[in-house]
Amino acid sequence: MTNRRRPTWWAELLLLALVYGAYSGGRLLARGDVDLAVDHGLAILRVEELLWMDFERPLNRLFSQSGVLGIPADFVYASLHYLVTPAVLIWLHQRRPRHYRAARTWLVASTLLGLVGFSLLPTCPPRLLDASYGFTDTMAQFSAYGWWGGEASAPRGLGSFTNQYAAMPSLHVGWALWCGVLLWRHARTPLVRALGIAYPVLTTVVVMGTANHYFLDAVAGAAVMGAGALIARRLLALRDPAGTGTDATPDAAPDAAPDAVPDAVPGAAPGGRAVGFRGKSPIVGGGWDTSARELLPAQRPPAADTADDDTAAAAR
Template sequence: MAIPQPARPDRRTLHHRGPVQRGPHLREPHRRGPRWWSELPLVIVVYAAYSAGRLLARGDRSDAVGHGLALLDMEKRLGIDFERPLNRLFTSTPSVGIPADFAYASLHYLVTPAILVWLFRRRPRGYRAARTWLMMSTLLGLIGFTLMPTCPPRLLDAGHGFTDTMAQFSSYGWWGGEASAPRGLGGMTNQFAAMPSLHVGWALWCGVMLWLHGRGVILRALAVAYPAITTLVVMGTANHYFLDALAGALTMGAGLLLARPALLVADRVRARFRASPRGVGSGGTSTVVSGGCETSAGEHIPGQRTSSAGAGDSTPAATR
């Protein structure tokens, strides 16, 4: 007695079984990447607002000096006043001090935008969160400048033992004796915007981005070296205290915590603006029946099929 063999499915029917059901982790919704024409104005507006706010946050000189001396005294008590020996090294060794001055005056304004552009082009999925983190931290830094104007070490009386290396080596660069501002434009900068140090904060952000999104040993090494070197530079040039640098790192941590709530709020606002009341009838049901043609609630076009109680009736309304 022959054992019946199960019928083999027709190859022609294999193509009509519908799409293969995949696991939920594979059905990721398509997300449109960032657009440069919306991102560029946003970055420019935020940076312009930050720059203007930084200028308006200028505090009284006596208060700023008092805050600077208080920080220096606290560092002495804790044994973390590293800026004084570093400043002596940078001052006495031009081969160290001059490159440090160039780094302080330029990298802060070049590396950060370059990494933003790199993320935008090569890592679009991580760009929006990274940009929001940077912006939130920058706004927190602006609050710090406003609440606590601080005199940097280079502006203290000479008796405190600090030398302004950028003023000492100004003939080698484009800056004068007023921080990293070009000669003659010192009035366009707030020299008491030292606490927290956003030089260190932005450098830390750059390091994290390189570590998370970069590939290869070189980028990983730069991810560690850039924030570390920036911290040494801001202290050695007498532009910041060590506590300024530490506050810059803490500011970035706080900005990271605020980035996700800020993104959620932005998404809700965007969704509300995109929602259009046009074409929505009673009960939230759309009454648009064709491109650009609308009917009021309860109105029918001859020949239109209804989806009410007689959903299964295919008889045109005009012949009933």
């Protein structure tokens, strides 16, 4: 495995800033028609009701009736999305550089796919539907406790710089799933790996409980990440046909050295390698009853050498 040089941090920062700027700007340009967005939101809600999958309803009722749940959920929605994702990127860059390039490409491809979804399917979130549909905007309800106003997670006075009809797919869920998969795959402690499972689950519950997304938005967010992973794999394969920059082995894992055969074992080649086994140590099996120093028939010296040994033994 060829170890690639760690990507330059400032170049990566510039690239991610450009992608995020394009993503944010694209969200604003893809606002679409409000009536169309409401129609899409109601269509999603009707499908969920038909399939008994409108999980956001009871969750939102619970979160809006209990500040103990609603307020922390609002803070999670307004902050972790913007903190955990870059933290995982930095961790990969510094501690798992072998996997960073693939992870970054996956994130960028999925984010751009999400932008396409916002453009093609502007969707009104549950919190912006008419009150008759039974949803409460917990971000507005508990806005006195945080820095946000009544316009989603945007700080007060900046609501006009957000696209509130970019609910489908949910990149809150998509990015959380990206973080979770990478923590599960590359973390080395059970606690961090457990957090990798808990974080996307928590995010999915929060986006529904705060009425910012439908359940199917969350499903679409996961689907976008799956499609982004396939695109990223293809892009990396085109860029590196030999696969030297892939995600194949864990970081800092020593190259496994084949077991050596003791020098004293008869039939071993110079350097302790057993003859006839292409450099690998002999494996005892197949019902053979052998000792640790005995060779199988395939490992024994040629017949001529054996005859010489027999002659010498007879002379003794």
